[in-house]
Amino acid sequence: MTTAKRKRMPRAERMRQMIEIAEEVFAERGYSTASMDDIAERVGVSKPMLYEYFNSKEGLLLACIQQSRTALREVTERATVGATSAEDALRRGLLAFFVFIRERRQAWSLLRHEMVLIGTGAAEEIEQTRRQQTDLIAALMSGYFESGDDLRAEASAEFVVGACERLAIWCERHEDVSPELATEYAMDVLWSGLSARAR
Amino acid sequence: MTTAKRKRMPRAERMRQMIEIAEEVFAERGYSTASMDDIAERVGVSKPMLYEYFNSKEGLLLACIQQSRTALREVTERATVGATSAEDALRRGLLAFFVFIRERRQAWSLLRHEMVLIGTGAAEEIEQTRRQQTDLIAALMSGYFESGDDLRAEASAEFVVGACERLAIWCERHEDVSPELATEYAMDVLWSGLSARAR
DNA sequence: AGTTCACCTTACTCGAAGTAGGTTACCTTC
DNA sequence: GAAGGTAACCTACTTCGAGTAAGGTGAACT
Numbered sequence: 001m002t003t004a005k006r007k008r009m010p011r012a013e014r015m016r017q018m019i020e021i022a023e024e025v026f027a028e029r030g031y032s033t034a035s036m037d038d039i040a041e042r043v044g045v046s047k048p049m050l051y052e053y054f055n056s057k058e059g060l061l062l063a064c065i066q067q068s069r070t071a072l073r074e075v076t077e078r079a080t081v082g083a084t085s086a087e088d089a090l091r092r093g094l095l096a097f098f099v100f101i102r103e104r105r106q107a108w109s110l111l112r113h114e115m116v117l118i119g120t121g122a123a124e125e126i127e128q129t130r131r132q133q134t135d136l137i138a139a140l141m142s143g144y145f146e147s148g149d150d151l152r153a154e155a156s157a158e159f160v161v162g163a164c165e166r167l168a169i170w171c172e173r174h175e176d177v178s179p180e181l182a183t184e185y186a187m188d189v190l191w192s193g194l195s196a197r198a199r
Numbered sequence: 200m201t202t203a204k205r206k207r208m209p210r211a212e213r214m215r216q217m218i219e220i221a222e223e224v225f226a227e228r229g230y231s232t233a234s235m236d237d238i239a240e241r242v243g244v245s246k247p248m249l250y251e252y253f254n255s256k257e258g259l260l261l262a263c264i265q266q267s268r269t270a271l272r273e274v275t276e277r278a279t280v281g282a283t284s285a286e287d288a289l290r291r292g293l294l295a296f297f298v299f300i301r302e303r304r305q306a307w308s309l310l311r312h313e314m315v316l317i318g319t320g321a322a323e324e325i326e327q328t329r330r331q332q333t334d335l336i337a338a339l340m341s342g343y344f345e346s347g348d349d350l351r352a353e354a355s356a357e358f359v360v361g362a363c364e365r366l367a368i369w370c371e372r373h374e375d376v377s378p379e380l381a382t383e384y385a386m387d388v389l390w391s392g393l394s395a396r397a398r
Numbered sequence: 399a400g401t402t403c404a405c406c407t408t409a410c411t412c413g414a415a416g417t418a419g420g421t422t423a424c425c426t427t428c
Numbered sequence: 429g430a431a432g433g434t435a436a437c438c439t440a441c442t443t444c445g446a447g448t449a450a451g452g453t454g455a456a457c458t
Contacts, residue, residue, distance in 0.1 A: 155384040166361020
């Protein structure tokens with residue numbers, strides 16, 4: 001309009017653009033506070049376009065979450081490929097994770113905030129992200145650890161994911177804590193256990 | 200109406216009743232899906248009443264969360280008073296927590312679901328609940344552990360809270376896992392560390 | 399040049415949050 | 429036991445945002 005005439009775009013490109021901007025808006029305003037009109041305006045397109053591409057506000061959120069999840073998976077999987085031991089694999093994975101949450105704030109923001117949308121797809125979607133991580137960890141463990149109690153292994157994986165997620169949120173409040181330091185803290189408790197610190 | 204004529208109630212009692220019902224509705228429908236009209240109707244009162252007592256939908260949610268948090272604190276604090284060692288204190292606290300989340304589903308449901316309300320009070324409120332738990336744990340630790348690196352101790356507390364929260368959610372999918380078993384799983388990783396299981 | 403299909407718009411409906419202002423039952427005080 | 433004050437309560441509204449119906453426009457291919 002003012003600067004450049006609003007241009008027509010091929011479907012795929014417009015879609016990427018919409019997701020990119022929606023990710024920004026959701027991350028900065030929060031899901032419920034962000035309005036579709038607002039997102040549409042920033043994209044430079046009208047609201048029904050968003051609905052044509054994503055069906056609903058939640059659908060748009062879903063697309064954003066899925067993309068973030070994919071990015072997280074790639075990063076963590078890639079990090080663990082060359083590992084030589086359980087300890088090494090765990091450390092590499094953790095480091096990759098803590099680097100991710102620092103470098104890709106918006107993506108992480110989407111993944112960390114549980115949805116009020118209980119019963120709807122979005123909560124499911126976020127849960128799915130964690131499942132992805134626990135599966136990865138469980139797989140690593142079954143490779144390196146004594147197998148036996150499957151339920152216990154599963155519980156341990158959940159445990160690790162939850163612990164790291166929380167630690168990541170803690171890191172947001174502590175700019176001075178580097179991914180390396182966070183990794184060390186995590187490894188310390190996870191690997192040696194708290195007993196090592198008892199007096 | 201049908202049964203008993205809608206009765207007037209003193210302020211405090213009506214307030215308790217509203218919170219009780221709101222907790223139900225939020226837990227079963229989810230925050231965003233639940234409507235104030237709906238809650239008002241179930242209470243047997245008109246919508247402006249809710250606003251007179253709680254100012255906003257979020258205010259009502261806040262009241263529910265605060266009450267649940269208080270309950271959780273009482274339970275966990277009470278559990279750790281007679282502890283004789285770090286290990287014992289940790290175990291007692293964990294057990295109390297896992298019992299709580301099983302027995303008071305609705306309360307836990309409110310506490311576990313992060314809000315989309317970033318920037319608003321509710322997210323802050325939930326974060327506050329975790330702060331309460333981490334403070335408790337940090338206090339326990341400083342009593343039993345070698346003191347030294349405060350930042351590390353704080354990180355460990357966050358870690359424990361996150362881990363347990365996630366494990367609790369995992370328990371929801373596994374009815375067969377008792378609070379006692381959950382506690383044992385948690386203690387196993389937390390206390391001994393993963394190194395104990397490496398082959 | 400004209401037809402077509404994908405991209406895009408304006409202008410609406412509908413539901414739920416929040417509010418203005420009036421009404422009724424209970425309790426005090428004489 | 430009637431006057432009157434006030435806390436509890438209601439009906440009827442505004443507002444705002446999600447979602448939709450129906451129609452406009454431009455580029456590409458005959």
